Each structure stands twice: as structure tokens, then as C-alpha cells.
Amino acid sequence: MDAQTLDYDFDEEGIGFGEPLTPEVDAPAGLSLGERGALTLVGLGALSLIVQWAGGPLAGTWVGFASSFGLMFVGGALTFWLASTGTSAGIRNDGTRFRSLFARGTAGWIAGILMTGFYVLLYWYPETLGHPTNGAEPTGLVRVVDPLARLMTNSPASQWFLYGVLYTGAIAVFGVRMLMKYRHNRYQQIRTLSVTFFQAVFAWFLPNLLLYFQKPYMEFNGVWPLKYDYLWPDKIGQLQEAGGLGIFLLFWAVVVALIATPVLTYLYGKRWYCSWVCGCGGLAETLGDPFRQLSSKSTGAWQLERVLIHAVLALVLLITAVVWSNHHFGYLGSWTEPLKQGYGFYIGAVFSGVVGVGFYPLLGNRVWCRFGCPQAAILGLIQRLFSRFRITTNGGQCISCGNCSTYCEMGIDVRAYAQRNENIVRSSCVGCGVCAAVCPRGVLRLENGPPGDRYENADKPLVALVQSLQSTEIHGYEPWKGCPSDSDPVRQSS
Amino acid sequence: MHVVILGNGVAGVSAALKLRELQPAWEITIVSGESKYHYSRPALMYIFMGHMRYQETKPFADSFWAQQRLELVRAWVTRIDTSEKKLELHGQAPLGYDQLLIATGSKSNKFGWPGQDLDGVQGLWSLQDLKLLYANAERARKAVIVGGGLIGIELAEMLHSRGIHVTFLVMESSYWNNILPDGESGMINREIRAHGIELRLETQLDHVVDDGTGRCRAVVTNHGDEIDCQIVGLTAGVSPNIAVLEGSDIEAGRGVLVDGNLRTSAPDVFAAGDCAEIRAKGDERNTIQQVWYTGKMQGEFAARGLAGKATGDYDSGIYFNSAKFLDLEYHTYGLVGRHIAGEENLYWEHPNGKHAVRIVYTDEGVIGLNTMGLRWRHEVCERWLRDRISVDEAVRRLEEPYFEPELYFRHEPFIRRAFSEALQQPTEGAL
Ligand SMILES: Cc1cc2nc3c(=O)[nH]c(=O)nc-3n(C[C@H](O)[C@H](O)[C@H](O)COP(=O)(O)OP(=O)(O)OC[C@H]3O[C@@H](n4cnc5c(N)ncnc54)[C@H](O)[C@@H]3O)c2cc1C
Ligand code: SF4
Ligand code: SF4
Numbered sequence: 001m002d003a004q005t006l007d008y009d010f011d012e013e014g015i016g017f018g019e020p021l022t023p024e025v026d027a028p029a030g031l032s033l034g035e036r037g038a039l040t041l042v043g044l045g046a047l048s049l050i051v052q053w054a055g056g057p058l059a060g061t062w063v064g065f066a067s068s069f070g071l072m073f074v075g076g077a078l079t080f081w082l083a084s085t086g087t088s089a090g091i092r093n094d095g096t097r098f099r100s101l102f103a104r105g106t107a108g109w110i111a112g113i114l115m116t117g118f119y120v121l122l123y124w125y126p127e128t129l130g131h132p133t134n135g136a137e138p139t140g141l142v143r144v145v146d147p148l149a150r151l152m153t154n155s156p157a158s159q160w161f162l163y164g165v166l167y168t169g170a171i172a173v174f175g176v177r178m179l180m181k182y183r184h185n186r187y188q189q190i191r192t193l194s195v196t197f198f199q200a201v202f203a204w205f206l207p208n209l210l211l212y213f214q215k216p217y218m219e220f221n222g223v224w225p226l227k228y229d230y231l232w233p234d235k236i237g238q239l240q241e242a243g244g245l246g247i248f249l250l251f252w253a254v255v256v257a258l259i260a261t262p263v264l265t266y267l268y269g270k271r272w273y274c275s276w277v278c279g280c281g282g283l284a285e286t287l288g289d290p291f292r293q294l295s296s297k298s299t300g301a302w303q304l305e306r307v308l309i310h311a312v313l314a315l316v317l318l319i320t321a322v323v324w325s326n327h328h329f330g331y332l333g334s335w336t337e338p339l340k341q342g343y344g345f346y347i348g349a350v351f352s353g354v355v356g357v358g359f360y361p362l363l364g365n366r367v368w369c370r371f372g373c374p375q376a377a378i379l380g381l382i383q384r385l386f387s388r389f390r391i392t393t394n395g396g397q398c399i400s401c402g403n404c405s406t407y408c409e410m411g412i413d414v415r416a417y418a419q420r421n422e423n424i425v426r427s428s429c430v431g432c433g434v435c436a437a438v439c440p441r442g443v444l445r446l447e448n449g450p451p452g453d454r455y456e457n458a459d460k461p462l463v464a465l466v467q468s469l470q471s472t473e474i475h476g477y478e479p480w481k482g483c484p485s486d487s488d489p490v491r492q493s494s
Numbered sequence: 495m496h497v498v499i500l501g502n503g504v505a506g507v508s509a510a511l512k513l514r515e516l517q518p519a520w521e522i523t524i525v526s527g528e529s530k531y532h533y534s535r536p537a538l539m540y541i542f543m544g545h546m547r548y549q550e551t552k553p554f555a556d557s558f559w560a561q562q563r564l565e566l567v568r569a570w571v572t573r574i575d576t577s578e579k580k581l582e583l584h585g586q587a588p589l590g591y592d593q594l595l596i597a598t599g600s601k602s603n604k605f606g607w608p609g610q611d612l613d614g615v616q617g618l619w620s621l622q623d624l625k626l627l628y629a630n631a632e633r634a635r636k637a638v639i640v641g642g643g644l645i646g647i648e649l650a651e652m653l654h655s656r657g658i659h660v661t662f663l664v665m666e667s668s669y670w671n672n673i674l675p676d677g678e679s680g681m682i683n684r685e686i687r688a689h690g691i692e693l694r695l696e697t698q699l700d701h702v703v704d705d706g707t708g709r710c711r712a713v714v715t716n717h718g719d720e721i722d723c724q725i726v727g728l729t730a731g732v733s734p735n736i737a738v739l740e741g742s743d744i745e746a747g748r749g750v751l752v753d754g755n756l757r758t759s760a761p762d763v764f765a766a767g768d769c770a771e772i773r774a775k776g777d778e779r780n781t782i783q784q785v786w787y788t789g790k791m792q793g794e795f796a797a798r799g800l801a802g803k804a805t806g807d808y809d810s811g812i813y814f815n816s817a818k819f820l821d822l823e824y825h826t827y828g829l830v831g832r833h834i835a836g837e838e839n840l841y842w843e844h845p846n847g848k849h850a851v852r853i854v855y856t857d858e859g860v861i862g863l864n865t866m867g868l869r870w871r872h873e874v875c876e877r878w879l880r881d882r883i884s885v886d887e888a889v890r891r892l893e894e895p896y897f898e899p900e901l902y903f904r905h906e907p908f909i910r911r912a913f914s915e916a917l918q919q920p921t922e923g924a925l
Contacts, residue, residue, distance in 0.1 A: 002737070005527070006570055006584050008622045012529050017541050017548050017624065020631045022656040088688060090821030094655045095544040184821075187899045299555065394897055395872025396787045397816050397825070400504070400553040401537035406546050419553060436899055438545075440818040442825060442869035445897050475562070476511040477504070477553075479790040482811045483873040483880070 019098035034082040041075025052144050053130075060143045068144055069165060076173040084180035091438050092181070093407070101361065102290050108361040116358030123349045126159035153211040161208075167283060168204045171196055174286035181289075187433050187446075191275060195282035203279045210249075215242050218249050221277050224257045225316040226375035228343060231257060232320065233327040261375075262382055268448055269389025270379035271431025278375075280368060283357065284409065285432060288365025292409035292434065295364030301411055305371050305428065312347060313377035319343055347372065366409045370428055380427030385461040388448040389431065391424035393417065396480025398443045404435035418443050420478035425454045495520045497800055498581065498589060500571055500738070501597035502526035503535060504786055505767025508793030509595050509800070514562050516801035522563070525581065525589060527570035528620050531556055535599075536786060538624055539648045543655045548621075574742040576760040593800050596739075596750055596758070596765040597793065600732035600784055602645075607728075609702025614710040615726040618649050627652075627725075634658050634724035638713045640699045641730030642669050644817050647682075649727045650691050651820055661692040661721050663699060663713075665730075669819075675831050677841045677850055678866050682819045684847060689820050702726055732784060734769040747771050749782050754807030756796045764799055766792035772808065785815055812876050822848070822867050827875040830854050830862035837861065840885065842912045844905065851909055855885040868905065870895035889913045 031039070048058070049068035058064030100107035121128050130140025138146050138157045145165050149157035175196040182188035202220035210217055216238045224231040230253045239246040239253075264272040274281045295301075319339055326332040356368025369376050383389060391414070398421075404414035410428045414435045417424045424444075436444035457464035497513060499506045502524050510522055537551035559566055570584040580590045602617025604610050614630050616623055637653045639646050642664030650660045666672055669686065671679040686693045698716040705711035712722045734749030745751045745759035749771030756764050756772070767789040772781040783792070788810050795808045816825045829837075836856045843850040844867075854862035859882030863875050874895035878888060892906045892913075 005622065006572075008527070010621070010625050012548055012621055013531075017628065019544065020542060020628050020656055022631045022658060023633065023635060024657075088821060093543075093545040097547050098544040185899065186901045186903070190901055297550075394869070395876070396790075396814065397872055399536040399786045400534040401540060402534060402546055402550045402553070403537075403540065406550045415553060433899065440823070441816045442823050442897065445869070446900060475558075476515070477508050477790050477794075479508065479794045480787055480811070480814075480872075483876045 038078035045071030073169045077176040080177040089184035111361040119354040131159035152208040170287045171199045194276045199282045265382040270383040274430035275432045284365040291360045291365045295411040308371045309377045313374040316374045384427040390454040394443045403438040497593045498591035499524045499595045502532045505789040505793040506597035507532045508790045509797040512794045512797035523565040525567045542652045593762040597767045598735045598769045600768040601735040603731045612710045617728045630725045636723040637725035638723040639727040646729035663697045764796045766796040828862035828879040842909045869897040871897040
């Protein structure tokens with residue numbers, strides 16, 4: 001043994017490796033002219049927004065809206081566009097683990113606190129954002145989107161209208177980022193276009209159109225029990241009173257929840273909703289994409305996830321049952337109100353909003369989807385038990401590098417399956433396809449096929465599920481054993 | 495029974511896990527000097543590039559080893575004493591064994607170039623090497639990589655990603671064309687250059703220039719060109735790491751010599767993975783397999799031997815492998831580029847130069863497949879090769895191995911047309 005090797009006492013666990021301290025490159029490779037221009041637009045937009053927020057002159061006019069949010073959205077999209085042009089298409093995660101914002105560093109914490117803070121204001125102190133109280137005119141930030149609100153809903157802007165603009169804008173702008181980042185990957189591109197479309201049209205334009213015609217509000221891509229009140233008696237009553245359109249909406253809500261959900265999940269897995277249609281998923285897959293590596297891959301997190309998400313599902317089912325039986329028999333009177341409000345507050349606002357989005361920079365982009373969403377729980381059960389969807393692994397090609405697990409936003413240890421040549425059939429998998437995209441050896445493929453060949457005992461899914469519940473751990477490596485085939489004599493004899 | 499496994503790479507760990515399964519009651523110890531826990535060596539580059547943290551390159555959680563009752567010892571073994579059945583450890587008390595598995599992996603080749611031991615000159619195999627690269631990269635604006643193999647291109651990509659200018663010296667007339675046919679190799683040349691890495695073909699290292707302080711300042715090529723650099727990456731292949739055999743009576747050739755059961759010449763000592771050299775039956779050459787999947791296979795196979803449950807001779811089946819050259823994915827199955835007597839090739843390349851398929855065949859059927867920038871299914875490729883389907887049938891069944899992500903453009907119609915045309919003109923079909 002040479003002396004240099006024996007001297008080696010580096011503590012790879014404790015100190016780790018971190019970012020290489022390479023010297024700054026001389027050439028001004030930094031920002032191109034176009035990028036600087038685009039960023040200037042964002043800056044001008046932000047400036048204009050602040051001036052208007054503070055009560056400056058343009059607030060409440062179209063010019064004001066265009067010079068603030070308009071410039072920021074356009075500038076943001078352009079920045080992402082230009083940042084990618086001139087670079088070659090492919091997986092570019094260089095430096096992801098070094099950047100403070102994306103590695104839970106100081107910048108990450110600041111972003112987390114700001115985003116959480118925004119949600120707190122939005123839910124509980126909307127007046128600070130300028131939300132009008134008692135029929136007054138909107139002020140501050142809310143006033144900036146007022147012209148758009150009047151055009152779209154024929155009424156003054158509220159904090160929720162502002163939220164809708166920001167939310168849809170964020171999906172669109174960061175959608176451009178996704179389109180550019182994955183310009184070599186059609187699955188990612190089409191999926192991104194899909195979530196952007198469903199947010200812009202189903203969750204934003206059409207619901208606001210309903211408001212314009214003073215019909216009950218409904219997001220067309222929202223499904224009970226994620227939108228927990230869509231099948232509660234109050235909402236249904238409201239819809240029934242709203243005439244023919246109301247009946248159609250009611251029909252839509254029931255069909256999506258009770259028919260489309262199981263059928264589409266059987267055919268394509270949970271992904272048809274979670275990473276193609278859902279609004280929460282849409283934000284997670286666009287604005288949240290840079291934070292996906294922060295999801296915990298620990299067994300503890302997996303156990304917590306299984307308990308929490310099913311507890312929330314049980315809770316919403318219970319509350320739905322209680323409100324309906326009370327609706328018919330009335331034995332609880334108005335006592336169900338605190339129940340409904342409590343769920344709305346703790347689960348609807350705190351969990352899905354404040355924690356779910358506010359914690360993107362701290363716990364990853366799918367906290368709500370993974371630990372809380374009752375719709376995800378239902379879809380997950382169907383996916384696990386009765387679905388054609390699975391992720392197939394490509395024979396013995398896995399080198400256990402860990403890219404797939406690192407970039408799985410749902411915290412699935414994809415590698416644990418891939419290195420054993422096993423399919424990945426997990427209830428939490430939202431089918432985002434990023435594990436397959438980042439795999440440097442082309443090992444993973446999202447597929448639909450006969451449900452029975454997805455895993456051992458898949459023809460008896462309940463039995464298999466119970467068996468698998470007895471352990472959350474997957475052990476060891478599995479070397480490639482050659483392709484299975486009936487005509488293979490070696491295989492038959494072993 | 496106490497089994498000691500020397501080396502916690504993929505071969506050692508595969509063996510330990512299989513042995514635990516076969517012999518639940520035995521005592522199993524893994525000794526390794528490089529790291530406390532097993533990590534994925536092919537993932538080294540991603541740590542440096544910031545795709546993953548070191549912790550994420552570990553295929554198993556730290557708690558896993560205790561659960562499996564696998565004892566981990568972090569130490570460098572300095573000598574194997576086969577008569578006393580013990581390992582001498584650097585700075586620690588010796589460790590006795592009843593059976594031993596040697597799985598010490600590979601080390602980077604150095605060919606005695608003048609200046610190869612200067613500071614700033616290094617290979618890339620271990621975590622030590624990676625740490626050294628961190629130190630060397632701190633002062634580097636330019637790097638020269640010597641040797642155009644798989645690790646060389648990864649090292650080039652790593653340094654390039656940090657804004658270091660990389661000059662890549664390749665001895666062959668085209669990147670890796672000792673292994674790859676011209677089509678694929680040419681694609682990679684273009685890929686390397688498109689990324690802004692300077693590729694110099696038919697160029698070898700002559701010597702490394704000292705800056706006067708024992709550190710490299712430049713390299714001089716066989717053409718007499720001097721290239722300034724602060725890092726020299728030596729990636730001209732690897733060879734079995736058998737330093738630990740010094741002073742023991744275990745027979746070694748290029749690697750640790752083993753029989754078809756992966757037994758060494760010493761009683762109760764096995765070897766597996768990159769370090770093992772399997773003696774050939776008859777007049778063929780001995781086998782040394784230096785890839786990840788064979789490490790897994792050999793490790794598992796050796797565990798059967800250790801457990802007293804060996805079955806037949808080790809056989810790694812039909813060869814396969816994969817790599818990624820910057821953004822170009824590459825998969826290979828069977829015999830490609832081996833110039834087998836009577837072989838013919840069908841090669842299709844997309845006009846954009848980013849996707850390619852090669853089918854190698856003889857009169858007896860298909861013997862090899864290559865894909866670039868296109869994913870095919872291992873299982874199907876292997877079945878085609880094992881069943882030796884005819885080339886016509888392969889062209890007919892082109893859709894079968896499709897493993898591209900959903901919604902991707904399908905290239906098969908174009909590939910089929912190209913191949914059918916080529917097959918109709920048999921003499922020109924061979925590219
Ligand atoms: C950068 C890089 C990329 C690669 N990419 C690929 C790829 O894409 N695909 C592929 O198939 N292969 C790849 N390889 C090769 C692959 O990593 C090896 O084939 C594989 O790791 C060999 O496994 P092993 O268990 O035989 O040896 P190793 O992984 O080398 O493990 C040997 C272990 O033995 C220990 N050891 C050695 N000597 C002593 C001693 N005296 N005392 C104590 N401990 C000792 C070391 O600590 C080391 O951990 C790559 C290699 C590198 C370096
Ligand atoms: S499946 Fe791909 S990304 Fe995941 S560990 Fe294996 S090689 Fe790496
Ligand atoms: S397993 Fe893959 S497809 Fe499923 S959620 Fe994780 S990264 Fe997305």
C-alpha cells in the first residue's frame with residue numbers, strides 16, 4: 001500500500017464534499033445582453049408594483065397592471081427562455097446541491113419564510129394586501145389587479161383574485177422554465193403544457209367566468225375530496241339553485257370525482273391528475289420543480305406519509321358522512337359548522353397552503369401532495385391496487401447512482417427498486433417522469449400495461465399489499481439474471 | 495464461521511448481502527479503507543458537479559448494515575496472512591477470518607510518463623481522488639485529460655461544468671474507437687466539441703512539465719505541443735488493484751487469479767469484482783471484468799461459494815453496458831466492434847446526429863446491438879441475441895425493444911426503411 005493512501009483520513013460523512021472552490025472564470029460568461037434586458041423588465045415590474053402598492057399613481061389602471069405584473073411575468077418567462085438558448089439540451093442539474101436557495105441554505109430559509117408569510121397574510125390578514133372590507137374599494141396590492149378583476153368577474157378584485165393571478169402567472173412563467181429545461185423531453189413538455197392549460201382555463205378563466213355571470217364558483221379541475229366542499233350539501237344546494245348551469249356543474253363534480261377518477265387512474269395511474277391536471281400539482285411541477293430534491297427519502301418520512309395522508313382521507317370521509325347525515329336527519333343542528341370550518345382551516349388552509357407551498361424551499365415541492373392530500377390518497381390506493389401504471393426498470397443497467405431517488409419529489413427511493421430490477425409501483429408516485437429523465441443510464445420507463453404483471457402477486461393485489469405493509473424496507477442488490485423466457489432451458493431448470 | 499470481505503465496493507457488498515441471505519447465522523465483517531459506508535462509485539462525478547450530495551450516492555441507508563448484522567470496519571489492510579488466516583490492518587489490531595473474499599477493485603493506470611507524480615496530476619477512482627480533485631481544482635483554470643475512455647470523458651465533463659477549460663487528449667483517431675465503431679465514435683467527437691471541450695485526437699502525453707515547485711504547469715504532447723494546465727487527469731484505463739497481495743502467497747497475474755468458482759490459490763480465499771482475473775479454460779484469454787453489473791454478479795456468485803453452495807462455473811451471460819457521453823446515452827449488447835469473422839453491420843443515424851442504432855449480424859443471426867441517444871429494452875435485446883434471430887427478423891421487429899419515454903417521436907419507420915434498403919444491396923449494406 002502506498003503512503004498517500006494510508007494517510008487518507010478524510011471524513012466523508014462529517015465534512016462531506018460540498019462545492020468545489022474553483023476560481024472565477026475570467027470570460028464574462030455571465031449574463032447575455034438579452035438576459036440582462038429580461039431581468040431589467042422583471043426589476044422594472046417589481047419597482048412599479050412596489051410604487052403602486054404604496055399607493056402610487058398608476059394603481060388600479062391597466063397601465064399599472066401591465067407595468068407591474070405584466071412586465072414581471074413577461075420578463076420572467078423571457079429570462080428562463082434566454083437562459084437556456086445557446087446551451088445544449090439535456091439534463092442540467094449542475095450546482096443544484098450547492099445553491100443556497102435549493103439546498104436549504106440561508107436563501108432557502110428566507111424564501112420559505114417569505115412564502116409562508118405571504119400565505120398567512122392571504123388567509124388571515126387579507127386587508128394587509130389591500131383586500132376590500134365592507135364593500136370598500138380594494139387598495140394596495142389587490143388594487144393592482146383590479147382592472148383585470150372587473151373585466152373577468154365584473155366585480156372589484158379580492159385577495160383571492162390576486163392569488164389567482166399570481167398562481168396562474170407562476171405556473172405559466174415557471175412552465176416556460178420547464179419547457180426550456182426539458183426541451184429534449186417531450187413527455188415533460190406536453191405535461192407542462194397540460195398543467196398550464198388546466199390552470200389557466202379550468203382553474204382560472206372558467207371559474208372567473210362563473211363569477212361574472214354570478215354563478216356558484218367552481219374549479220373545473222378540482223375534485224372532491226381535494227376540494228372537500230364540492231360534494232357537501234351546501235355546495236350541492238347552491239348548485240341546484242343555480243339552474244341548468246348549476247345542474248351541469250353538479251353533474252361535472254360528481255362525474256369527475258366518482259367516474260373519471262377511478263377509470264383514468266386505472267388506465268394511466270394517478271399521474272393523469274397529479275401531474276397533468278391538478279392545480280396544486282401544476283404549481284408543484286413548475287414553481288416547485290427547482291426544489292424537488294429536498295423531499296426526504298428516509299423510511300421515517302415514508303411511514304409518516306402513510307399515516308398522515310390516510311388520516312386526512314379518513315377525516316374528510318368522516319366529515320362528509322357526518323354533514324350528509326346531519327343534512328338529512330338534523331340531529332347535530334349547526335354543530336357540524338365548526339367541524340367543517342376546522343377542516344377548512346387546518347387542512348385546507350394551513351396544511352395545503354401555508355405548509356404545502358410555503359415550505360417548498362424547506363421540504364420540497366410536494367409536501368401537501370405527499371403527506372396530506374386526500375385525493376392523492378384515493379388515487380394512490382387505486383394506483384397501487386388496480387391500475388395499469390408502473391415504472392419499468394431496464395434489465396441490469398442500473399448503476400445505483402441515485403439520481404432518480406434524489407430528484408423524486410415524492411421521496412420515493414426509486415433506486416432501491418431499480419437496482420433490484422423491480423418495477424416501481426408505489427401509491428405516492430405522481431408519474432412526473434423526472435426520475436426517468438435524470439437517469440443517466442436510461443433505466444426507467446413510465447408505462448401502462450396489464451395490471452397483473454406489475455409485481456409479484458399483482459393478481460391478488462390486496463394480499464400483496466398486506467404482505468408489503470409488513471416491511472417498508474427493501475433489501476439488497478439483485479444482479480441481472482438474464483431475460484426470463486419460457487423457451488429458456490436454463491431458466492426453467494433453476 | 496467468520497467471513498471477512500475485503501472491500502466495500504459493489505462486489506464486496508453484493509457478496510455480503512447474498513451471504514447474509516444464505517447463512518443467516520454467520521458472522522460477516524466488511525473491511526474497507528476508502529469510506530465507512532458503501533457508495534456508488536459511478537456517481538462520483540455527480541458529487542463534484544452538484545447533482546447529488548455524497549450521502550445520496552449511498553444505495554443503502556446507514557442503518558441498513560446493522561439491521562443486516564454486517565459488521566463494518568474502516569481500515570486499510572496492509573497484508574493478508576493466509577497461513578495464520580488473518581489480515582494486518584494499518585494502525586489497528588489484526589483481524590482473523592475463517593474465509594476471506596478479496597474485492598479490492600481497480601486502480602488508475604499510470605504508464606511511467608515523466609512527471610506523472612507531480613502535484614496536480616491524478617486519476618479518478620476513489621473518494622481520495624475526488625478529494626484531491628477538489629484541492630487541485632481550486633487553482634485550476636485549465637485542465638488536460640489524458641486517455642479517452644469512459645472515466646476520461648466523465649472527468650472532462652466534471653471540470654468543464656465548473657468553468658475549467660478542458661483539453662482532452664485521445665490516442666486513437668477518434669474517441670474510444672478501439673471499442674466503438676466509427677459512426678458512434680464520430681457522434682461522440684462532435685458531442686465533446688459541441689460542449690466546448692477541446693478534443694485532440696491521435697495525441698498522446700509525452701511528459702508533464704514541472705513549474706519548479708513540484709506541481710504541474712503544462713503537458714507536452716507527442717507532437718511536441720505544450721499545453722498549459724493546472725490539472726492533469728490520467729484516465730488511460732484501470733487495472734486490478736492487487737497491492738494488498740504483496741507479501742502473501744496468493745497467486746496473481748494482472749489480477750487476483752481465480753478459478754471458475756472464484757476461488758484463489760489460497761484455501762478459503764475467494765476474489766470477486768474488478769480485482770479478479772478468472773483463469774480461462776483451454777486456450778482463451780483470462781477474463782477480467784471491470785464493470786458495475788459484473789461486480790454485482792461476481793459478488794453474488796462468490797457468496798454462494800463462501801456459503802458452500804456453489805453451483806457450476808461463473809458465467810456472466812450476454813455482455814451489456816451503458817454510459818453517457820455528456821448528453822448522449824449509449825447502450826450496448828453482445829458483440830459490437832469485435833470484428834468477428836463474417837460480421838456485417840447495419841447502422842442508422844438520425845440526420846441531427848443525436849440518435850443511432852447499430853445491428854451487428856452474421857449468417858447465423860444477430861450478435862450485437864448498439865444504441866445512441868435512444869433507449870432500448872435490455873430484456874428484448876438479450877433475447878434477440880440469445881435466440882440469434884435473423885437480421886431480417888430484427889428489422890421486422892424493430893418496435894419490440896422500444897424503451898423511450900412515452901410521447902417521444904418514434905424513429906422505427908425511418909430506421910426500418912434505412913435498414914431494409916441497405917439489406918437489399920448486401921454489399922453496400924455493410925457500413
Ligand atoms: C468515475 C467512475 C465511473 C464509473 N462508471 C461506471 C459505469 O457507468 N458503469 C459501470 O459498469 N462501471 C462504472 N465504473 C466502474 C465501476 O465503478 C467498477 O467496476 C466497480 O465499482 C467495481 O467494484 P468492486 O467492488 O470490484 O471494486 P471497488 O468499487 O473499487 O471497491 C473496492 C474497495 O476495496 C477497498 N480496498 C481496496 N484495497 C484495500 C485495502 N488494502 N484495504 C482496505 N480496503 C481496500 C476500497 O476501499 C474500495 O472501496 C466507474 C468507475 C469510476 C471510477
Ligand atoms: S435507475 Fe438510473 S438514476 Fe436510478 S440509480 Fe439506477 S442508474 Fe441511477
Ligand atoms: S417515482 Fe419517478 S415518476 Fe414517480 S413521483 Fe418519483 S420521480 Fe416522479
